[in-house]
Amino acid sequence: LDHLRTWKLQSRYTLLNTTNKQLKQIYFNILSYLNIDMIHIRHLIMSTFDLPILAGKLSIPVILSxxxxxxxxxxxxxxxxxxNYCGGICPPLYEDNTLGGQCNIIGELNIPQARSIVHWWRDEVSRMFENIQAFITTSHSAYKLYTKFYPQLEDNDFRIIEHGRDLQTPDSTKYVTPINNKGKIKILFPGHIGYTKGYELIKKIKEYDVDDRLEYHYLGSIGGHDDLEYIGVNHGVYKRSEFSDIVHKIKPHFIGIFSIWPETYCHTLTEGWASGIPILAVDIxxxxxxxxxxxxxFLINNNPEEAYNKIIKISRNRRQYLKKAxxxxxxxxxxxxxxxxDYLKVYMDYLNY
Incomplete structure (x- = not known):
């Protein structure tokens, strides 16, 4: 790729401004000068809605992921x-909230409490969607959630294209360590373990483990949550190419994926299966x-006591564990x-739009 040019914006970004005169001019110059035939927008976070709206006025097809x-x-x-996961339905303000009334957003959005603007935001998004010719996501669950809040998308070209990974699962269960009803239950948590990835659930499940059956391992980043090391072994960050080799040395019974929000695909799930280890995950x-x-x-609920009891129940059924594996x-x-x-087919469908 060639670096053509850099522009420095004169104004401070805020999500509350869905349009920016300077950005609009920059986009127009790029689209016109390069004679762009099609636009595929991977994300608009930290940007305005000027690009898809301008493309609509110029009759340039836009695909949004x-x-x-x-x-x-x-x-x-x-x-x-x-x-807590809210499902897009704002709960009342908690008296003992932990984030000052603000939901989990990146600070650079520069907005007031999200619940105070969410309906305005969806109106703005709906208008922006009118300029999109095709929508793409990576799972049926993401499709269902988007069409729940934007029913008009059901009448649009909305495709589900899973992420591609050049990985394969082992041709046998040779990496599976048989589980038993008395020994340790080894759970390996990969990736960045923050509270959206189940930090609180991981801790609270362990609180029910009075018999010390659960043996936690972390592979990735636990930055800001060092207390996890009191209840598990931290193996540090890793290269994706080395993931399976490290997993096989640890020999876990499960790859734990305890995300509390509905991820749209989850690469660590793919990598966990590619290492040949059964998954233990929140059903979402x-x-x-x-x-x-x-x-x-195996699937568990985002309820620490119920989750712990199910894990113990799984450990007592060796045959079921091996059958799943x-x-x-x-x-x-x-x-x-x-x-x-799959993407090329989308592009070809709109190349002569």
Missing amino acids: FHDYYYICPSHNLVDDNK GAVGERIKKNGGG SRIPNIKFKTTEQMGH
Whole structure:
């Protein structure tokens, strides 16, 4: 890629301004000078809506991808001010809220409490959507949530294209460590473990573990949550190419994915299966959807006591555990080439729009 030019914006960004005169001029110059035929917007966070709206006026087709729920609420993973998943329905202000009344947003958006602007935001998004020819997301659960808040999308070209990964599951269950009803239950949590990824749930489940059956391992980042090291082993950050090798040295019974919000795909789920280990996950979003479709894992609720009891129950049924694990070699992932063909088909459909 060639770096053509850099522009310095004169104004401070705020999500409250969905248009910016300077940006609009920059976009117009780029679209005109380069004679752009089509635009695929991967995300508009930290940007205005000028690009799709201007493209609409210029009759340039626009494709918009959904990787989270930013267009439903600026709290892009729909986690509220008390660190709970809200599903896009704003709860009352908590008296003991932990985030000063603000939901889980990135600070650079520069907005008041998200619940005070969310209906205005959805009106703005709806108008912006009128300039989009095709929408893409990566799971049926994400599709359902978006069409719940924007029913008009059901009448649009809205496609589901899974992420492509050039990974394969092992051809056997040789990496599966048989579980028993008396020994340790080893759970490995990969990736960045913040509170949207289940930090509180991980801790609270362990509080019910009075017999010390659970053995936690973390592989990735626990930055800001160092107290997790008191109840588990931190193996530090890793390179994706080394993930499976490290997992096989730890020999966990489960890859734990405890996200409290409905992820739209989840790469760590793919990587966990590619390492040949059964998944233990909260039943929400694409993670729950993919495990129900493929097997190869167990689902728990976002309730610490119920989750702990289910984990112990699973450990008492060795046959069921191995049966779930036996599904993993049959799980297939979309390749990057297949994903590329899916995107190319979208582009070709609108190239002569």
